[in-house]
Amino acid sequence: MPAVAPTNNAPERLRRAAWLLGALLAVAILRLWRLPEAGPPDFDSVRNWQVVQELAQGNFAHLFHHGSPGFLLLFAPVALLTRDFMVFQGINALLGVAGLGLFAAWVSREARLPGPEAAGLVLLGGTSLLLTFSGRDFTMSSVSLIVAAGLQRSHFARLQQPGRTGLVRVASWLALGLCLNYKFLFALPILAVLEWWQADGTWRRAGGRALLVLATPYVLFGLLGVAVGLPWYRWLGFYWRTVVPATANVAGRQATLHLDLAYYPRYLATFESPLLLAGLVAALVVAASQWRRGELRRGQPLPLLSYLLVWAGCLLAGMSLLIKAPRGLLLAYLPLAALAVLSGRHLLPRPVLALALLATVALNIYRIQTQLYAPLPGRYPAVAAWLRQHGATHVASTVGNGLALYLGPGQTLTVITDERELAALRRQGIQYVLLDGYWRVAGVARFDSLRRQQPVAAWPAPPLQQPLLFLEHSEFTGLSFGETLAASRAAAADTLPLRLYRLR
Known part of the structure; x- marks a missing residue:
């Protein structure tokens, strides 16, 4: 039988914090290891670096590059101090670790995980091949993890304690995310599903204020665009051209919809920890059991496991409708890792869960070595x-x-x-x-x-x-x-x- 969760007393919180910090340090080392030899892993990393240099010099022509003006402006002050790509790459890598830490600290506190299991969550998510790869580039993925953790944490709290203030706080996190990464648009239907389940009427009472918060970045950046000589609709135009490309790209791809239900499961099974898919299935089993016992009812707040299951399941299903790349599941990796730990606590004895986590983290590190480190250095x-x-x-x-x-x-x-x-x-x-x-x-x-x-x-x-x-x-x-x-x-x-x- 799984062990009873410990209480959140002060000594336990300190022990958990120590385990979390130790695991985060290990992940930070993995992210920074041989980084100077790696250079830019992709085209977008270099292009983002170039656009940030332009912004620092007062050239705003590409402010809405990739629909991520907030990300570019975030690093523009750094470009005033240095052009060294390694500085940008290193800062971005540490931002990814910070996002992992915020998510793991929240889940660990809510689930009252003991220190070793909290560290296991950090290592399981932090050694994901995709998150390690994207944690060594210069794109908006890393900072997106910070905002995603804030969004999920604030929304979960809003469901536990209904109120207008909580909803506006959620809208603020989402607005920030949209400034950094257009893929936060995919959070909207997920939040809609969760709000429908909650059915407490908060959206009817405070939805107007929340929509004003969401509209604010578009108004402010629209005004900024006009001030620097860009059309007011440039940011919204990026969304339109992403959904409906005017022509095929240089690789010949034009469609944005491509149903393929096997792509992401095949990727997860081939390149990521087997615990991610296993945890998803196990979480479905646990949620189904709770449903049969009457513990999941519309109008009542979802427990943490079911809440994260909605995020992971909706992202997996929704992204399967679009053109695909592993980064399409960027916001799902950490919820998937959490589901593996949380469902494992329901179904497995603690020693078995610990061994499973150790084995899969070891496999992840082996894959990082063979896929990311062994090919170095770049030429x-x-x-x-x-x-x-x-x-x-x-x-x-x-x-x-x-x-x-x-x-x-x-x-x-x-x-x-x-x-x-x-x-x-x-x-x-x-x-x-x-x-x-x-x-x-x-x-x-x-x-x-x-x-x-x-x-x-x-x-x-x-x-x-x-x-x-x-x-x-x-x-x-x-x-x-x-x-x-x-x-x-x-x-x-x-x-x-x-x-x-x-x-x-």
Whole structure:
């Protein structure tokens, strides 16, 4: 039988805090380990860094890049102090750890977890392959985890203690999330489901105030946009073009809806801890048992396990309707980890749960080693060094922009998506073109003639061939899970995916 939950007395809280801090320190080490060798893991990380530099210099042309003005402005002050990408990457990594800590502290307190199980929750969620990967980039994923923890915590409290103030607080967290990451839009139907279940009439009494809070960022950023010369609707226009693209992207993908119920379960089963799916199933069993006993009734607040089950289940089901990448479940990973621990406490003896957590964390760390650490170091610094030695000042790159971080003053990088652009670039003074293997990742196969030429230099690049990187771009390419892994295997056959050519 599972052990009885301890009380939240002061000594127990201190022990729990110590366990949580120790586990968070371990996760922070994993996130920062060999980070200088990794460089930017994806195109968006470099592009965000470039846009932040523009904002720091007073250029607001790309304020609504990716519909995330709050994220870009958050880092603009950092850009006033340094251009070093490692600083941005390191800060972002620690923000991800902070988001994990806020979530785990809340769940541990509400569920009255003893210290070892609280630490197990941190390690299970923190060693997720996807959260480790995204915790080492420079995108809005890390800071989104902080806001998601605040949103879930405030909304759970609002359900336990109905009132207008609580609802406005929830709306404030959601508004902040929408400033940082447009994918917080997907929280709206989940909150609607939970409010329908609660059925306490709070939305009728305070819904107007909550809607005003949600509208405030759009009004303020709209005014800011107009002040810097942008259309007032630019942010809303991003939403529209995301849902209804005007044309296909350079990989040929145009649709945004793509029903595939197997993608995320296959990803979780192949690359993540088996406890995540097992915990989801176990949580369904526990919730069904509570339903049969009459413990779950509409109009009554949901217990924590069922509350998190709604979040995880809705995200898994809803994201299965859209084009997919592992990051589509960004806001579901920590609830899934919590479900594994909470359902395990219901169904397993404490020693068995502890062993299961230790085994799965060990498996996660092994996957982090093989998928993220083993391919290091990245080779863009070597390419940049070669270019400096040969006096190159104007360089082109096929699809990938990772080289931009390592070029020195006076050197420029032009990203192309078709080799037919090279003739014009040659006339403009471009001296070299890097056939960057990122074209395979992005599914932009428009460089056949260039590939048949003899390069002046070439380098291996294992980080560009890792399956997770390809899967993270399946949202861009529109490929299925199996097709994406096949593309990854094909890329692995290319021993020198970074090839430099002289334009003559």
